[in-house]
Amino acid sequence: MAEIEQAIPVIPIATIKGQAVIDLPTDLYIPPDAMKVFLEAFEGPLDFLLYLIRKQNLDVLDIPIASVTKQYMEYIDLMQELSLELAAEYLVMAAILAEIKSRMLLPRPTETENPEEDPRAELVRRLQEYERFKQAAENIDKLPRLERDTFMVQTDSSTIEVEKPLPTASLPELLRAFMDVMKRVEHNASHRIRIDTLSVREKMSHILGMVQEQEHFPFTSLFNLEEGRLGIVVTFLAMLELLKQSMIEFIQAAPFAPIYLKPKVVS
Numbered sequence: 001m002a003e004i005e006q007a008i009p010v011i012p013i014a015t016i017k018g019q020a021v022i023d024l025p026t027d028l029y030i031p032p033d034a035m036k037v038f039l040e041a042f043e044g045p046l047d048f049l050l051y052l053i054r055k056q057n058l059d060v061l062d063i064p065i066a067s068v069t070k071q072y073m074e075y076i077d078l079m080q081e082l083s084l085e086l087a088a089e090y091l092v093m094a095a096i097l098a099e100i101k102s103r104m105l106l107p108r109p110t111e112t113e114n115p116e117e118d119p120r121a122e123l124v125r126r127l128q129e130y131e132r133f134k135q136a137a138e139n140i141d142k143l144p145r146l147e148r149d150t151f152m153v154q155t156d157s158s159t160i161e162v163e164k165p166l167p168t169a170s171l172p173e174l175l176r177a178f179m180d181v182m183k184r185v186e187h188n189a190s191h192r193i194r195i196d197t198l199s200v201r202e203k204m205s206h207i208l209g210m211v212q213e214q215e216h217f218p219f220t221s222l223f224n225l226e227e228g229r230l231g232i233v234v235t236f237l238a239m240l241e242l243l244k245q246s247m248i249e250f251i252q253a254a255p256f257a258p259i260y261l262k263p264k265v266v267s
Contacts (some may be wrong), residue, residue: 044132045093067095169250203238219259
């Protein structure tokens, strides 16, 4: 028998700071009411009466006062037994129920000009009014509430810096712009005969100087229509050479939008 008892593992009551506690302390005091738990909580006597009526599926317009009063008094006795502070309004309601019960037990005259009102009428009216307000409060509580169901989010966009790079112009866009300038040259044809020496290198220096003076220089403003076709072609070749040497770049905000030149930033 002793061997069997030694084989049975001992389950500790608790673990405190890593050490298992097997025996209860001898100086531990447990109050006699420490294990009593009060489960139901009501906001007042009307709330408790309504709970008793709805729990038993009773008609609020025809309340069995004797049964409800008995259950109500049992609740009062329970509160006193659990050493809970009994609110005065619960005692007032108990007195009202006792009065209604006694009035219903009294005989009523059968032949009267003004029949006496049902003793339960005032209580029924208060219960109905309380139920309406309670239901309205529950409906309001179900609505989304700020800082409970939803939370306000605030952002400061002034500190957010977003750099939006401009798209570069493609070669077909450059050719389309160049053809537009060529068409304008035809409308400004000159019959004067003169020999001008046009150099691609000089045009490159001229274009680079113009672009550096202004951050975004219009593409069409670099062409001098008085120089004729030869000047237009030399200017365009100078632009392409500068682009090839990564000294300038073409930018365009959107398709078919004006094209601008800007100096190439070397990173």
